[in-house]
Amino acid sequence: MPIEIEKLNFIYAKDMPFEYTALKDIDLKLQDNKFYALIGKTGSGKSTLIQHLNALLIGSSGKIKVNNFEIYTDKKNKNLKNLRKEVGVVFQFSEQQLFEETVLKDVMFGPLNFKVSESEAKAKAIKYLKLVGIDEKLFEKSPFELSGGQKRKVAIAGILALEPQILVLDEPTAGLDPESAKEILEIFFSLNKTIILVTHDFDLVYSYADEVIFLDNGNLITKRETVDFFTDDELISKYQLELPSLLNFQNKLSEKGFSFTKKHKNLKDLIKEVIYE
Ligand SMILES: Nc1ncnc2c1ncn2[C@@H]1O[C@H](COP(=O)(O)OP(=O)(O)OP(=O)(O)O)[C@@H](O)[C@H]1O
Ligand SMILES: [Mg+2]
Missing domain, CATH: 3.40.50.300 (P-loop containing nucleotide triphosphate hydrolases)
Known part of the structure; x- marks a missing residue:
């Protein structure tokens, strides 16, 4: 388990008039x-979140583990x-x-x-x-x-x-x-x-x-x-x-009566199924 984030909060400009909570109780485990x-x-906080993964930003509270490193907020x-x-x-x-x-x-x-x-x-x-x-x-x-x-x-x-x-x-x-x-x-x-x-x-x-x-x-x-x-x-x-355009396209084809075994993640596979069905 390389990344484990527990109850991570991050506040910009803490204790200042413009204080802003950019991350709220984030729990996340990545493989x-x-x-x-x-x-x-x-x-929404994407750039803020990733900057915690190499400790460029340190959370206001919570825990982060990346492989064997623990990043402390306290x-x-x-x-x-x-x-x-x-x-x-x-x-x-x-x-x-x-x-x-x-x-x-x-x-x-x-x-x-x-x-x-x-x-x-x-x-x-x-x-x-x-x-x-x-x-x-x-x-x-x-x-x-x-x-x-x-x-x-x-x-x-x-x-x-x-x-x-x-x-x-x-x-x-x-x-x-x-x-x-x-x-x-x-x-x-x-x-x-x-x-x-x-x-x-x-x-x-x-x-x-x-x-x-x-x-x-x-x-x-x-x-x-x-x-x-x-x-x-x-x-x-x-x-x-x-919706991603490929999924949209597949949905439209389904509406027109084509049937599929699964949702395809690339056009080639989608076309193959349409042609060889
Ligand atoms: N240095 C900062 N001081 C105060 N607030 C900030 C600061 N940086 C970001 N914020 C605020 O934190 C929130 C999250 O910003 P962040 O940059 O993480 O968003 P994002 O999801 O990466 O957005 P985008 O898709 O536009 O890159 C925003 O509301 C932003 O205004
Ligand atoms: Mg960003």
Whole structure:
């Protein structure tokens, strides 16, 4: 059980006039090597929640365990650096955090910070830059000369180069063209790690996520298997959620008399069943 959150509360600007409770009594248990989608309206607390997973934010009360680390809300935490090696967080607008002279140096920064040798850090940087699809010609350029999408990919390579066990991604594909978004998602999907993906794109959620974690107004409403979540009509209508387009399409086909053995998570399988039935 890599992540266990118990009764986590978080208050911004505590004891100030604008105090705001952003997370309310969150209980959550996540398993190894699963792909989780964290969804919820803007302002529901998604970014706030994930920042607790590597102790960038510390709860006002409650408990968090990540593998063997316990993050305390009531006393000083030690060994946060080790925790941050296990939990890699790609922040929302991560491209704004690039700062080194060259692309290569930017990606090497993380591993070097964790006391990896220069040559090993370079090897890791090259490996992960290539993996995210950054051309070698760009390695010696300044990150500031890159396009928005390329910058995002460099920032992602920077986190992958730390080889964390748990990867947390806050809207990593927002603003990328659909092709790049798909490429990046496929990479995450192939890594065989515990992944927590924050996104507003329900089509991505539906095709990639094993389970959905749904926040509303700082409350954890449910954590559920993806198809189960999107086929809970009561929940979908209560929170006025859009259905993923593939599920919508399958429902329309069902209305027209097609019958299916299951809800399909990709178009190919859906078409196969329509053609070969
Ligand atoms: N530094 C801050 N000070 C005070 N309130 C904050 C701060 N950061 C976030 N909040 C508030 O906490 C709530 C949750 O914010 P959070 O950024 O976690 O939402 P989110 O679900 O990530 O939204 P989005 O989908 O827009 O990224 C919001 O109401 C927000 O206004
Ligand atoms: Mg956010």
